[in-house]
Amino acid sequence: MITISKNNRQIIHDILKCLPIFSDLFDEQLNKISAICKIQDFQKNDTIFLEGDYYKGFFIIIEGSIKIFKISVDGKESILHLLKPYESFGDVPLFEGAKYPVNAQALNDASLIFIPKEEFITLIKSNSTICFNMLVGFAKKMRHLTQKVEELSSKEVMNRFAGYLLDEINKAGTDKLPEPFLRITISKKNIAAYIGTITDTLSRLLKKLQDEKIIRVSGKSIFILDLKKLKALAR
Amino acid sequence: MITISKNNRQIIHDILKCLPIFSDLFDEQLNKISAICKIQDFQKNDTIFLEGDYYKGFFIIIEGSIKIFKISVDGKESILHLLKPYESFGDVPLFEGAKYPVNAQALNDASLIFIPKEEFITLIKSNSTICFNMLVGFAKKMRHLTQKVEELSSKEVMNRFAGYLLDEINKAGTDKLPEPFLRITISKKNIAAYIGTITDTLSRLLKKLQDEKIIRVSGKSIFILDLKKLKALAR
DNA sequence: AACATCCTTTGACTTAAGTCGGATTTGTCA
DNA sequence: TGACAAATCCGACTTAAGTCAAAGGATGTT
Structure with a gap:
């Protein structure tokens, strides 16, 4: 101090x-x-x-x-x-x-x-x-908080995670780029707790999004390959 | 007007x-x-x-x-x-x-x-x-809202419903009675939406609590038979 | 460099709670 | 009172997502 x-x-x-x-x-x-x-x-x-x-x-x-x-x-x-x-x-x-x-x-x-x-x-x-x-x-x-309550009570984990990713690329100011991206600055445990789930589930979500070519993960960065699909997932 | x-x-x-x-x-x-x-x-x-x-x-x-x-x-x-x-x-x-x-x-x-x-x-x-x-x-x-977020992300429906019942008997001022009670003044659909679930599930919760002799339902009133168990359920 | 600790991923399993269809019950209004 | 609509309940089924255990990775410390 x-x-x-x-x-x-x-x-x-x-x-x-x-x-x-x-x-x-x-x-x-x-x-x-x-x-x-x-x-x-x-x-x-x-x-x-x-x-x-x-x-x-x-x-x-x-x-x-x-x-x-x-x-x-x-x-x-x-x-x-x-x-x-x-x-x-x-x-x-x-x-x-x-x-x-x-x-x-x-x-x-x-x-x-x-x-x-x-x-x-x-x-x-x-x-x-x-x-x-x-x-x-x-x-x-x-x-x-209001938004969080609504999301937790009426959306599934994938929807909330997609919403989180969209929020983050907005904050990062990369949302207008051809390939928007964000940097993971906090642990996955924290991201999971923030969207109301656990690391195991988050890990599976990441894998699924990569399999479907919606995102690409490179080190601490996540690149959005298909913004349209991601927005659809966030609803 | x-x-x-x-x-x-x-x-x-x-x-x-x-x-x-x-x-x-x-x-x-x-x-x-x-x-x-x-x-x-x-x-x-x-x-x-x-x-x-x-x-x-x-x-x-x-x-x-x-x-x-x-x-x-x-x-x-x-x-x-x-x-x-x-x-x-x-x-x-x-x-x-x-x-x-x-x-x-x-x-x-x-x-x-x-x-x-x-x-x-x-x-x-x-x-x-x-x-x-x-x-x-x-x-x-x-x-x-903070409490709602925490409950939705870390408690199960039964815990949230038990918490709701406790809140209601407090508001009704019947919590010190030997048999605390509350009156249902809103539809079950509304109660369900308030605790973040659907009527079908709420209906099953009510049945389960009655089967376990924790509550007694009489018309529009719910009487708490076992406050201790209810509190344990609310955690 | 080696050790320990924490973080992350993955597969197999379990389960809470949602969906769906239909049966009752209740309430409302002519 | 009858009858229509709404609310509620119930059983059978499905599934999203949590639990658990184990194996890799990454990170920092001495």
């Missing part, structure tokens, strides 16, 4: 300015926030918080990617969100409950801004801009 | 005062809101909005219960929320998107407050109290 010096305070201020949640704020307001938050660094696979941990505050990602997940009684892991820079997590208990309701773990080395609960609540109770920005963030996550 | 008269305006004002989303507001602020909203009445099975409809605004339930659901390409219905008085719905697109992302339907005769988008956005942009209250509401729904 980085010690907060005056110099550092300026860095935080500049970072905050770029975050969606703090956009449209005056410098004066940004200063109030930068005064209460800390930068925390984590290494790959580090736990950030565990379900049931006493709630202290929430995080915003500066660098790295974070996995938000639950573990069921019989040990099955389901991943709710895979988050990237500028996204926040652990913000729900600001308004509901006194404990973290999920687990958060760094998928690679990560730099996060930590914002403590009490101070932040005091601050936003009289700041409609931050509240409004947070509502936008919450709305996005609600959409995401 | 009720025509808005002066008298009616006062009624709306009084209703608004009781809603979580508008708690802690001054009378003056409540007046501004009551000035822009309308009461709309719906009959059982009426559609309130459909997925893809152009977004006009959101609703708060005064009376009745509302089902929020999606229909998949192959016609399967998955229910995301079953909402009761004082809860709001259709508020996500205030902050994300220009269309309703889900369907809403009245499960029985219902009375709703409708709040139009543009006017409301203008109003809350400078009102941190309403924003904060909305964040609380969003947080609750996020919790609910």
Whole structure:
């Protein structure tokens, strides 16, 4: 963890300015926030918080990617969100409950801004801009979860995996290429848990898609050979 | 739909005062809101909005219960929320998107407050109290959806149904009785779609629970004979 | 380089839960 | 009251996807 010096305070201020949640704020307001938050660094696979941990505050990602997940009684892991820079997590208990309701773990080395609960609540109770920005963030996550619920209850694993691949080539910006592709940056175990299945099944899906010449796998990259068929599979 | 008269305006004002989303507001602020909203009445099975409809605004339930659901390409219905008085719905697109992302339907005769988008956005942009209250509401729904995702991806239908029964006896307040019970107020089709299955399967679950003397069904009521076993099933 | 650990793949097997067709039951309205 | 439609239930069948065990690969550590 980085010690907060005056110099550092300026860095935080500049970072905050770029975050969606703090956009449209005056410098004066940004200063109030930068005064209460800390930068925390984590290494790959580090736990950030565990379900049931006493709630202290929430995080915003500066660098790295974070996995938000639950573990069921019989040990099955389901991943709710895979988050990237500028996204926040652990913000729900600001308004509901006194404990973290999920687990958060760094998928690679990560730099996060930590914002403590009490101070932040005091601050936003009289700041409609931050509240409004947070509502936008919450709305996005609600959409995401809603889609997940629908997919899990009415689609089969192959449909969900095809949807995942399409999402990923969009994020990668390769969806307009003649041969769209994506790079596998997380373990297959994580991908499986994200689409609601297990590695064994995912492995079989990959094989099937390759057999049907819909994708081509080369090292850590997956190339889409037949986008039309893939879209049909995603429905 | 009720025509808005002066008298009616006062009624709306009084209703608004009781809603979580508008708690802690001054009378003056409540007046501004009551000035822009309308009461709309719906009959059982009426559609309130459909997925893809152009977004006009959101609703708060005064009376009745509302089902929020999606229909998949192959016609399967998955229910995301079953909402009761004082809860709001259709508020996500205030902050994300220009269309309703889900369907809403009245499960029985219902009375709703409708709040139009543009006017409301203008109003809350400078009102941190309403924003904060909305964040609380969003947080609750996020919790609910998160739990649904976890259940759908790591539990079996019986576990989810047992969980549903436990939730219902809690809501009914009968959970401390020697023989907790709940009343079936919605069709089994709806219950099935809510727990992510079909009526045939639900029918078999009910039979199995009766055979094992865990529940007793009498007309529209389900009595819990063995709460301990039911809790074990819900895990 | 060697070791251990984790990740991934694969085949054989099992099973939960969906599909389908048809039989009942229930509710609704003329 | 009758009769039509909708909701519910049930048995027979099918299948997607999970479990289990075992074998390869990959990765990192000392």
